[in-house]
Amino acid sequence: MIEVLTPRPALERWRRRAPLNALILTLIIFVAVVAAFPLAWMVLTSLKTPQETMSVPPVWVPASPSLDAYRKVADVLSLGRSFLNSGIIALVTTTAIDVTSLMAGYAFAKYDFRFRDPLFAILIATMFLPPIVTLIPLYRIVGYLGLNASLAGVVAPNLANAFGIFLMRQFIRGVPNELIEAARLDGASELRLLFQIVAPAVFPALAAHFPTNMQREAMLKFAEALDCVSTALRRDECGDPRLNGRRGHIYASPEGYQIYVVAHPDFNPIERAISKLKSALRRLAERTVAGLFAILQDDHDRDRVQARAARVRARRSSLGADRP
C-alpha cells in the first residue's frame, strides 16, 4: 500500500513522457520555423543589394547587410504625406467607429425599444456582406456626396460598422444595470451617462479586444478593399507623383522589390498609429482596472452596489457643491 501511495519521482515521470514531449516540441519548432520563414525572408531581403535579390540560386543571407533599401524608400515615396494620410485615415475612422459603436451598442444592450432585435439582426447581417457587393454604387454615391479625390471619400464610408456595434453591445451588457440606474436617478443625461459611466467601465475590456479585432477586421481590411475605389478617389492624395498617386503602384514600380519594406509592420503607418492608440487605451485601462474589478466582483452583491451608487452620488453632489 505504502508503495502505491508514494508519489512517483518527478524525474521518472519526466523520463516516461520524454519521447512524447520531444515529439511535441519538435512539432512546435517545425511549425514555428515554417510560419516565421516568410517574415525572416522579408527582413533578410530588405538588407540585400539589388543584385543579391535577383541572383539564381537565391542568396539566403546577404554578404554585406546594408540599409540602402530603406534609404531608397524615402526617394521613391513622399513618405511624409503618405504617413500623414494613413495616420489621418486610421485615427479618424477608429475614433469615429469607437464613438458610433459605443452609442449604438449601448442602445442595443440597455434600452428596450420597438424593433430592437430585428434591427440588430439586420445590422449584424452586414458583417457578412462582402464589400465588393456595395462597391459599384458606393463609387458613385461618394461622388454624389462631393467627396471624390479626397481623404474624406476614403474615411466617410468607414465611420461606423456592424462589428463594432456587436462588440460594444457584448461588453456593455456586462455593466450592471444598478450602476446605470443610480446615475440616472442622479439626473445624469443619457449621453453623459454613456461617456462617464458606461464607457469607462467597458474600456479595459475594449483595450484588450478592440485594437486587434477592430484594426484588422474593420479598418485595414476595408481600407484595403476600398483601394478599388481609391484609384479614382485618392489620385491626388497618396504619395509621390511618380507613383501616380496610387499606393498600388508601389509594388509595380521598377524598383518594386526594394520598396516593399515600406509595408513591413514597423514601417506601416497604420500599424504604428494603432500601436500608439493601443498604448493610450492601455493607459486608460490601468487607471480604471480597479474600478472594473469592483464592478465585476460586486455584480450580484446589491448592498455593495448600492453603497457604491451612494458614494458616486456623494461625490457627484460634492463636485456640484464645488462648482460656483
Place this chain on the structure above:
Amino acid sequence: MAHRMNLPAFGMLAPATGLIAVFVFIPMALTIWLSLQAWSTQTGFETARFVGLQNFIDIFGPTTVGRDFKTALINTAVYTALSVAIILPLSIAFGLLVHQKLAPGGVFLRTVLFSTYMVPMIAVALVFSKLYSPTEGPLNQILQWLGLPTSAWLSSPQTALASIVLLNVWQQVGYFTVLAVAGLTQIPAAVLEAATVDGANPVQRFAYITLPLLGNTLLFSAVIAIINAVQVFEPVALITQGGPVDSTNVLTYHIRRVGIERAQGGLGSAMAVTLMLALVVSIAALFAFAQAREAGE
C-alpha cells in the same frame, strides 16, 4: 429596464445606423436594382435602362461575358473550398499544440502564428511573389534540396490558384488557431479526465470528446473562413491580376474589373448579387447542417 425608451434609443442609434444605411444598405439596394439595368458606371444613375433579367442571362450565357464569369465563379468556389478544408484542420492541430501543457513553447507558437496575421496583405503579397519565384525563389531551392520536384507556382495556370490558397492559409491560420485555442480552453478538464479514467486513449479522447465539443467553435471558424475566402482580393490584385490565363481570376477581382474598369455597372451588379446569393445559401446550409447535427445528438 422595463420602460420603453424610444426617443433616447433613436438618438443613440442614429449616427451608426445612419452611416451604415448610407454606405451599406443604400448601395446594397442599388446593387440589386442595378443588376436589372443596363448602366455605365461612368454616368449618373438616371441613365440606367431597365433590361429585366438580361444581365443574369448574359453572365450565365455562352458568350465571353458568361465564360469569364463562370470561370471566376468556379475559381472562387475552388479557392474557398480549398482554403477552408486546409485552414480548419490545421487550426485545430496547431490549437492542440498551443493548448497542450506537456512541452514548453505553446505560447511562443501562438505568437509566431498570430504575427503572420498582423502583416499587411501588401507585404505578404510581395514576399510571396518572391518566395514563389521559380528560379530565384527559395521555395523551389528547398524542394530541390529535399529531392522533390519543383513547381512553377504562380506562373503556371495549373498551380497558380493553389499557390494563392497557400499564401492565404499561411496568413490566416494564426487567427483560426487562436479561435481553436479559445474553444479548447472551454472544454472542461473533468470530462477529459473522466474519459481517461474510463480507459480512453488520446486518439479516442480527441475523436469522441474534444472534436464534438469544438462543434460551435468550428462552425464559427468555418463561417468566418468562408467569408474571408470569398472576399479574397488583395493577393490577386497585387500579384497575379487574375492570370495566368484567368486561372486566379476570382469573383471579387472580376466584379471590380467589369463593374469599375470596363464601367459595365449592370453586369457587375448582377455578378455581385449572384455572389451575395451564393454566400447566403452556403452559410445558411452550414447553419442548417450544424443544427441537424445538434438535433441528431
